[in-house]
Amino acid sequence: MSKTKITLTQVQHVAKLARLPLTVKRSKKLQPQLSEVLDYVSQIGSINTKNDPETCQVIDHYNTFRRDKIEKHRVLTQKQALSNAPKTYQGYVVVPALIDKS
Amino acid sequence: MIPDLQQLTIFDIHQLIRRKQLSFSELVQASLDRIEATDSQINSFINLNPNALEQANSLDNQFIQNPDLIDNKPLLGIPLGVKDLYVTQNLTTTAGSKIIDNYLPQYSATTVTRYLDAGAIIIGKLNQDAWGHGSSGENSDHFPTKNPWNIQYVPGGSSSGSGASVSAGQVLAATGTDTGSSVRLPAAFCNLVGLKPTYGRVSRYGVIAMTSSLDTIGHLTKTVAENALILSITAGHDPLDASTSSKPVPDYLKQINKPLSKYTIGIPKEYFIDGIDPQVHQATQQAINTFKKMGIKTKSVSLPHTDVAMACYYIFVPSEVSSNLARFDGIRYGHHRSTFGEEAMRRIMIGTHTLSSGYYDAYYRQAAKIRTLIKQDFDKVLEQVDFIIAPSSPTPPFKLEAKTTDPLQMYLSDIFLCPTNLAGNPSLNMPIGFTKEKLPVGMQIIGPHFSEDKIYHLAHHFEQETQYYKQTPKL
Numbered sequence: 157m158s159k160t161k162i163t164l165t166q167v168q169h170v171a172k173l174a175r176l177p178l179t180v181k182r183s184k185k186l187q188p189q190l191s192e193v194l195d196y197v198s199q200i201g202s203i204n205t206k207n208d209p210e211t212c213q214v215i216d217h218y219n220t221f222r223r224d225k226i227e228k229h230r231v232l233t234q235k236q237a238l239s240n241a242p243k244t245y246q247g248y249v250v251v252p253a254l255i256d257k258s
Numbered sequence: 259m260i261p262d263l264q265q266l267t268i269f270d271i272h273q274l275i276r277r278k279q280l281s282f283s284e285l286v287q288a289s290l291d292r293i294e295a296t297d298s299q300i301n302s303f304i305n306l307n308p309n310a311l312e313q314a315n316s317l318d319n320q321f322i323q324n325p326d327l328i329d330n331k332p333l334l335g336i337p338l339g340v341k342d343l344y345v346t347q348n349l350t351t352t353a354g355s356k357i358i359d360n361y362l363p364q365y366s367a368t369t370v371t372r373y374l375d376a377g378a379i380i381i382g383k384l385n386q387d388a389w390g391h392g393s394s395g396e397n398s399d400h401f402p403t404k405n406p407w408n409i410q411y412v413p414g415g416s417s418s419g420s421g422a423s424v425s426a427g428q429v430l431a432a433t434g435t436d437t438g439s440s441v442r443l444p445a446a447f448c449n450l451v452g453l454k455p456t457y458g459r460v461s462r463y464g465v466i467a468m469t470s471s472l473d474t475i476g477h478l479t480k481t482v483a484e485n486a487l488i489l490s491i492t493a494g495h496d497p498l499d500a501s502t503s504s505k506p507v508p509d510y511l512k513q514i515n516k517p518l519s520k521y522t523i524g525i526p527k528e529y530f531i532d533g534i535d536p537q538v539h540q541a542t543q544q545a546i547n548t549f550k551k552m553g554i555k556t557k558s559v560s561l562p563h564t565d566v567a568m569a570c571y572y573i574f575v576p577s578e579v580s581s582n583l584a585r586f587d588g589i590r591y592g593h594h595r596s597t598f599g600e601e602a603m604r605r606i607m608i609g610t611h612t613l614s615s616g617y618y619d620a621y622y623r624q625a626a627k628i629r630t631l632i633k634q635d636f637d638k639v640l641e642q643v644d645f646i647i648a649p650s651s652p653t654p655p656f657k658l659e660a661k662t663t664d665p666l667q668m669y670l671s672d673i674f675l676c677p678t679n680l681a682g683n684p685s686l687n688m689p690i691g692f693t694k695e696k697l698p699v700g701m702q703i704i705g706p707h708f709s710e711d712k713i714y715h716l717a718h719h720f721e722q723e724t725q726y727y728k729q730t731p732k733l
Contacts, residue, residue, distance in 0.1 A: 170610050193665065197625075199566060203631070213501070242591075
């Protein structure tokens with residue numbers, strides 16, 4: 157089986173998808189490590205699974221619904237909900253600008 | 259009196275309380291004193307509950323007014339350590355990480371609420387590999403926890419603080435999570451009983467998600483009976499966690515003292531290969547011989563997809579991790595995403611890649627198909643035998659920094675443990691002895707889904723026969 161080699165460009169592409177700000181130094185350190193792990197896990201490609209169904213969860217029930225009812229004792233106050241936000245403004249969480257006004 | 263928490267069980271302590279030979283204040287003070295005396299050596303705790311002693315004082319007063327309290331609350335006053343992955347209201351929760359090192363939860367995990375309703379006193383939040391990413395405790399963003407049996411060695415991870423704290427006699431029990439090893443490995447490395455329950459047996463609500471389709475909510479104790487007691491408190495349907503089962507919860511404690519049934523255990527040949535440490539192999543063989551002396555039948559069985567289980571696991575884990583850690587945006591809580599530790603970044607990167615366009619079919623989808631085959635392996639074998647017996651780790655505890663330069667080497671520590679997470683089966687680590695270097699060795703008892711009652715039954719009898727829990731580390 158050919159070795160999985162991740163390029164620096166791929167590392168940067170994945171970092172962008174993952175919204176992970178990586179320095180060049182860190183990208184270079186991660187590159188061989190990612191290659192090694194991906195190379196190891198690629199062995200699953202050798203198993204013939206054409207007719208096998210996928211298992212993504214191992215519980216025997218699905219489509220569990222909750223009652224459409226507000227549980228007042230569990231509702232956080234605005235103060236509680238904002239208590240861990242680094243930047244707030246008049247009851248809002250402040251987020252980085254998404255739209256460039258210019 | 260000053261209770262020695264390394265020697266006493268929850269039941270011993272409650273007996274002393276009932277006899278008025280011990281107060282709750284003395285109990286909690288003993289826990290805090292032990293932490294003061296030993297934690298600079300082992301680093302189990304990230305932070306302590308400043309109100310623990312006050313809560314104990316209050317209990318002493320309540321108990322005088324209402325002595326029946328101890329009958330209704332099976333963990334009344336018991337000092338408990340909580341893994342820092344569990345959200346605890348008004349007690350800083352960091353998941354072992356720097357990125358949310360200032361996070362103050364406004365609610366508690368369901369399991370935490372259940373422990374508190376049973377009367378337990380949270381002593382503090384226990385150290386762990388950040389986010390559950392690790393098998394040794396060395397991936398904590400804070401500091402590494404050490405093994406009380408020898409502080410040059412790792413206690414196992416990711417519930418590293420949990421294993422160290424219970425075996426050092428700082429607390430009577432500790433919570434943990436097990437996604438691929440993380441309760442059973444520290445239990446094995448610290449001479450403790452550690453449960454990975456059936457997926458869906460215990461609520462995951464309020465436990466910071468690592469790999470949502472594999473995460474299980476377990477705990478570590480010195481003995482099987484204590485472990486069974488705690489599961490009867492944490493297990494059961496939770497409307498806040500849609501993946502929990504509605505199956506009724508057996509009375510786990512009631513079952514364990516019954517005479518042993520005619521059980522058969524399966525010995526999977528793929529788990530007894532070259533490459534296992536000879537002392538682990540010897541201890542496991544000895545344990546199997548003990549089972550035979552107890553009248554248990556043994557049968558050779560096969561789990562043919564064992565060799566690809568690790569690869570399957572290390573696709574599922576990073577994939578789901580990359581999704582679960584996306585919420586840490588530094589906007590609603592926590593710091594900037596650049597604050598993530600190295601292992602977290604590694605797993606996010608791998609998982610983003612395996613789920614990305616052009617790679618999803620080859621990686622995640624293929625891994626999901628292999629997961630079906632692995633689950634079928636377990637289901638088929640457990641139709642022929644009652645339990646599967648396997649070593650918990652291919653090696654005894656290893657030295658700090660022995661595996662930190664090569665991530666893949668560290669991942670391979672989980673090789674015997676992670677298949678059960680893929681299949682969802684329950685598995686209990688039992689102490690089975692020590693190496694020449696006096697380091698603990700553990701073994702798994704794996705059962706069919708929701709067979710924790712039978713696992714405890716077998717384990718309790720094995721424990722009575724071997725009594726390894728009586729040995730404790732000197733600090």
